[in-house]
Amino acid sequence: MAILAFLAASPAVRAQQYHDNVVIILDASGSMKEKVWGSNVDKITAAKAALKTVLKTVPESTHIGLLVFSSKNLRDEWVYPLGPRKDEELARAIDLPEAYDGTPLGRYLKQGADRLLQERAKQFGYGTYRLLVVTDGEAQDQNLVEAYTPEIIARGITVDVIGVNMRQAHTLATKVHSYRRANDPAALSRALAEILGEVSQTRTDTAGGEAFALLAPIPAEVAAAAVQALSVSGNQPIGERPKKVGVAPPAVTSAPPARPAPPAPSPPPPAPAPPRAHKFPGWMVVVAVVVVIGILRGLAKRGRR
DSSP: OHHHHHHHSOHHHHHTTOOOEEEEEEEOBGGGGSBOTTSSSBHHHHHHHHHHHHGGGSOTTSEEEEEEESOSSOSOSEEEEEEEOOHHHHHHHHHOOOOOBOOOHHHHHHHHHHHHHHHHHHTTTOSOEEEEEEESSOOSOHHHHHHHHHHHHHTTOEEEEEEESOSSOOGGGGTSSEEEEEOSHHHHHHHHHHHHHGGGSOOOOOOOHHHHHHHTTSOHHHHHHHHHHHHHTTOSOTTSOOOOTTOOOOOOOOOOOOOOOOOOSSOOOOOOOOOOOOOOOHHHHHHHHHHHHHHHHHHHHHHHO
């Protein structure tokens, strides 16, 4: 089983199985063609230049994704799908967008967050997950922004917003983890550097042998259920309810029309009940989940020291 294999892996192997993740949502709406105040550079060009410069400073172990909305020339809005950083490919992807249409920010907040949650499920919750929005205007689908933003943050995704050359702060300014105003190209590069610099802070989430010694008394089936619950909890798409773990939907079968049974002189003796598979009670799984959470939190705190 993949979960048990993951638990049994050495710390060195586990350290190679997760990475930090940043999804950048770039606004390519029509207003991004406007010039930055006091400059001959338009907003989209300033954003592209800043991204190409700053992203080179991000640790190579960090996975980067670039999601663009409203560009008129893109077949795939994921101009750079979330994955390892390859500077030449990333630079070409950054150069692609051409500012054109509106600002459906809410829909793309969900799309970017959903992709991060998919990656978190694959990594069993290890690593960090960040959504960085670079925009110059308010969303046309403000109702979706209002609905999705609190849920994204509640799921443990860090959300940063850079307002490019805006006359007033974006409505997300007071609702996300950080908001920075960038009224000139230098300020835009500085804001990106500050946000992405946080990704490079030294830390470790790798568990040592003591964690597995603490988990050893827990039955293997219970430990597997606990880890499975932790790996899927909160990773369902934004706006959807979590699925129950280990509960299969009832099978639907079709049967031929029933025929009346012939009369029997006497009922047959009851057949012995088949042996029941042993199942761990729900409270035991809950206890295991609590234990695992406590261990992981303790190790994470020690890793950040």
